[in-house]
Amino acid sequence: MKLASLKHGRDGRLVVVSRDLSRCIAVPQIAATMQAALDDWANVVIHLRDVSDALNAGTLADAQPFDPADCAAPLPRAYQWVDGSAYLNHVELVRKARGAEMPPSFYTDPLMYQGGSDDMLGARDPITIRDEAWGTDLEAEVAVITDDVPIGVTPVQAASHIRLVMLVNDVSLRNLIPNELAKGFGFVLSKPASAFSPVAVTPDELEGHWHDNRLHLPLRTWINDIWLGEPNAGEEMTFSHADLIAHLARTRKLGAGSIVGSGTISNKDRSRGSCCLAEVRMIETIDDGAPTTPFLKAGDTVKIDMWDAKGQSIFGSIEQTVRLS
């Protein structure tokens, strides 16, 4: 099942989207918003699936064309956004780029940060920055949305609370990060609003590609329509999505609609490219002594997509243009 939030007020209008992303239908009789669906997931999911089945069978005469440009983020504002760093190849490279060491505990104790969730961008919304010198970067990731997660869940229990999967562009202001992290309290200024794929999908929709609580497909990125990378999101994910949720729930319960990100997808095989410019610049530094690829400038475009085995987009693509405010 695929779900989206069309732009409408602060919380969007929940729609069920066809598997091929061509059509959609609002479901106010079931749930008016994505948050309302997540708040009562156990009761509404059966009804949403009935609509989804009819939509995919082509038997819903009142279905509308689906346009990703009409989409807000699946949760246009959320009660929680926490991002992990589950791909340790990325963590190693970014740490090297910052001149920071990689503690051995990072292989057993997940690194996560609490992000802002009051303003989530739709897939085609611009990345609005006030200063190009801040060093704007993309971070292409996979994220999951949970329902209510009790305190102290195990990873096995956490897995049963993963209700939806989507893509994220975790926009990062690289040149603000060193000073901010040096203050010791994590990211505040250096992580502005993130953007999300047009649709969020239930794990069963991912067919055989979702196993071990990881999504085993390449995440594809382009800058200004030039290929940047396609690392596989599954095989080198040290901590699974369930591991990340269980870590987060160690000291507190999580409310329905909590979004938990994977961190930037990254593979050791350099031929697969990268999902962020910081990684490209680090590799340039290692190879050539200095980075040559610039961070994003006004007018630059970012595209993030994931395809199924037939080459069809699963979530719709994130396509953003950088804009100076």
Add this chain to the structure above:
Amino acid sequence: MKLASLKHGRDGRLVVVSRDLSRCIAVPQIAATMQAALDDWANVVIHLRDVSDALNAGTLADAQPFDPADCAAPLPRAYQWVDGSAYLNHVELVRKARGAEMPPSFYTDPLMYQGGSDDMLGARDPITIRDEAWGTDLEAEVAVITDDVPIGVTPVQAASHIRLVMLVNDVSLRNLIPNELAKGFGFVLSKPASAFSPVAVTPDELEGHWHDNRLHLPLRTWINDIWLGEPNAGEEMTFSHADLIAHLARTRKLGAGSIVGSGTISNKDRSRGSCCLAEVRMIETIDDGAPTTPFLKAGDTVKIDMWDAKGQSIFGSIEQTVRLS
């Protein structure tokens, strides 16, 4: 004007509360929830004030008795909770307790962290912990709630977006903090759910005590009914509430209902006591070589309150008991 959210579903039932905290009345014809009121503040505030005036004049026959035990947090779940560290005396002492240095930039560049906001505790809800060894501590603070704040506001502009003021207990798991902050990405496990005062009040309700975007009254704390402190929340606040909002909005706009905390209130005058146990323990270490005051244990109680010039509670008191889950 004083507002509260009575426990009701996930988002509470908005009530207007009388100045003396004795009576309240639901206002579904204006806004069903606190978030709904904040989403449309410019339009609803006049109507809420009319109800407040009638309630305080004693002319509302259908007003109900107000009981803080019925209260959820003013925002039972919020789209953003960011906490500052505006009292540098506290920051200095806590840093010393952790063996960390105080960078000079801390006097010009506010220290803030992004907190979890999916689960906000009511004023009489228990502090639920899984392990006493985590070192549970209170942090008594003042917080403000904003409406929509544009990106790049000045402190003067930010001040006009402060809609409500309340008290917070920013519960902290002290013994988890050193390891978590050493990872470099801020607090995740070491800051479980925070608790808020029964009512949130508009700044004008604070009379002459609210000026320079600071609340100039003592914040009073007790542990197991034993006095812990009453530092003044105004005079030694290095960064005002407006300064904190402007800092946060430097790279992004803030959504309506963003909660911005002051950080633990702290004064240099030791006779005023403390608003957290970490500070008590640090002073013991300086004076006696080692801390003797333990962190909170199951069954311990915390009380946080602020009185007006007549000794009347302004926000109602936060009164919590520590409970093992």
